[in-house]
Amino acid sequence: MNQPRKAAALISGGLDSLLAAKVMLEQGIHVEGINFYTGFCVEGHTHAIRKKDQKKPKRNNALWVAEQLGIKLHIIDIVEQYKEVVFNPKHGYGANLNPCLDCKIFMVSKALEWIKANGFDFIITGEVIGQRPMSQRKETLPVVAGESGAENLLLRPLCAKNLPETLPESAGWVDRERLFDFSGRSRKPQMALAQRYGFEDYAQPAGGCCFLTDAQYSVKLADLWKARGRKQYEMDDIMLLKVGRHLRPTPDFKLIISREEGEGNFLQGYRKQFPSLRTISHPGPLALIDGKVDDQDIELAARLIARYSQGREAEQVEVEYTATNGELRSLEVSPLKPHEIPEEWFI
Amino acid sequence: MNRIELDCRRLLCPMPVIRVQNRVAELEAGVVLEVYCTDPGVLNDVPAWCRINGHKVIETRSESGLYVLVIEVGESE
Ligand code: SF4
Numbered sequence: 001m002n003q004p005r006k007a008a009a010l011i012s013g014g015l016d017s018l019l020a021a022k023v024m025l026e027q028g029i030h031v032e033g034i035n036f037y038t039g040f041c042v043e044g045h046t047h048a049i050r051k052k053d054q055k056k057p058k059r060n061n062a063l064w065v066a067e068q069l070g071i072k073l074h075i076i077d078i079v080e081q082y083k084e085v086v087f088n089p090k091h092g093y094g095a096n097l098n099p100c101l102d103c104k105i106f107m108v109s110k111a112l113e114w115i116k117a118n119g120f121d122f123i124i125t126g127e128v129i130g131q132r133p134m135s136q137r138k139e140t141l142p143v144v145a146g147e148s149g150a151e152n153l154l155l156r157p158l159c160a161k162n163l164p165e166t167l168p169e170s171a172g173w174v175d176r177e178r179l180f181d182f183s184g185r186s187r188k189p190q191m192a193l194a195q196r197y198g199f200e201d202y203a204q205p206a207g208g209c210c211f212l213t214d215a216q217y218s219v220k221l222a223d224l225w226k227a228r229g230r231k232q233y234e235m236d237d238i239m240l241l242k243v244g245r246h247l248r249p250t251p252d253f254k255l256i257i258s259r260e261e262g263e264g265n266f267l268q269g270y271r272k273q274f275p276s277l278r279t280i281s282h283p284g285p286l287a288l289i290d291g292k293v294d295d296q297d298i299e300l301a302a303r304l305i306a307r308y309s310q311g312r313e314a315e316q317v318e319v320e321y322t323a324t325n326g327e328l329r330s331l332e333v334s335p336l337k338p339h340e341i342p343e344e345w346f347i
Numbered sequence: 348m349n350r351i352e353l354d355c356r357r358l359l360c361p362m363p364v365i366r367v368q369n370r371v372a373e374l375e376a377g378v379v380l381e382v383y384c385t386d387p388g389v390l391n392d393v394p395a396w397c398r399i400n401g402h403k404v405i406e407t408r409s410e411s412g413l414y415v416l417v418i419e420v421g422e423s424e
Binding site for chain 1: 357359360361362364365368388391392395396398399400
């Protein structure tokens, strides 16, 4: 008996990749999913961090998609290698710091390595021509196939009929006639197909699949690079950019101030890496200091965090400063008034 | 019985899932893996990952911010 042909599906957790994989399963292809973890993925994190979200059951959409399809899912950590994509995208950034085209090329090239190592025949993605302004245009889809090295091993079942024939089609592994010709920004064809397959409750991310498409997040990342004098980040940095209020009173340091209890607990975990501040006389947030500070800066930081505590109207608030070596210092400060906090401090 | 521990404390999802996945890949069927986590997201994600990939969660405990999942490694095809 003939072994079925095997395809690796790039699974983001959104509807398009779910449908693309389903179309292949319907044609008798053996499909397994690959999900790349860049560190910026919208999945997870913020839910874990913010207390108010914790009541909602949280799910990883890529895992959910795989379960709906009844396929295996391989989650691949590309955090380190992905940095190069974020720092120097050959094709530039999108509206924010999202290097979508380079990102797609990188992911498909990783998928190509994976199929070679695991004896799979081809790669599928849920890309649709014209769906996304940067990476999914008629001109860019061939760029992804070409620069990733995947060439005609890359099949996009949702818009294949608008594209040149790929190997899986010409070799007769899949029937081109039963592929689709979706194009443009409309989501209607996908939604109709989802209904036909009986998928409900699927994720519909508004912007993109990652935080780099988020304007506010990108501003914070750009600020971090500027403050450090070069493009650089560690996993902790990109986590912390998702948490709290970020204020930069001087070029040398910024404050990360928790907005609620969940964030406070999360920031607690970083008190050995960053000096921290908390209010003692009044309930209030926890803040981390990222950068270099002198005594004057610490006092300013203390007045700022006092402003966000329940003692904001008080004459004096007691604030405790903890150095990274655990050394404590107590300060009595007057909270800053709202008009004393320039707009430019907010990142 | 062979019990192996895996420390995923302080890791945020999906990192614990990735750690479990990579560790399980090195283990024989029937081995029991005990995973220690602090992100409550694992309570959803690790069982989902196990269901998809044919492994069994045989016990879940949570005690003051620590989540422990005990997994029995299934047969790989
Ligand atoms: S939104 Fe993020 S993950 Fe998605 S293609 Fe763009 S850069 Fe890559």
